[in-house]
Amino acid sequence: MPISDNLKTLRDKRRLTQGELAKKAGIELAQISRIERGATQPKLDTIKKLALALECSSDELIFDEGEKTLSRRNKEIFEKIENLSHLKRNEILNVVNAYCTMDKINRYALLDEMDTGGVRNKIEAESEEDYEIYKEELKALEEREIEFLEQKNALKTEESEIIALKIQMLGDR
16 A cells, blocks of 8 residues: 555544644645645655654555564564563463453443444444453453463462472482
8 A cells, every 4th residue: 555545544543634634743734635645755754744643653654564564672572572481471462462452442431431422423433242242351351360360379389389399409418
């Protein structure tokens, strides 16, 4: 997808008009319109302003979905995670899933607050059925978190027992 399509998609996702984006980015409305129509290619400074205004990376504006790469920082984080034990990787995955689920629930709560006479329909909200599924997922996630914490405590107890045995073995020498 060219930058024109990516810009329009990102702007629409953030529910901004061209005028609102232009004001937020400090760019002329006509320039936003020309970029979205594909009539012009933005300069690097303009891409930076748009990325900051849209709270996205410049990669998201420039590259197609398949062309995007991870930042160096994200690559380092993923490499560190890969070097962790299976248990620790699962712990991180549970935390990420919890945040993602909470984000979905918070978006629904915000839509509920805004819903005065059908505003929800105008905001392209997901269905009520999905909302109920998210609530069930959150409950299941909380239950899994409790199980995980119990398993973690059991492992810590086992680890403490192993350390005590090692100390005892060293003392017996």
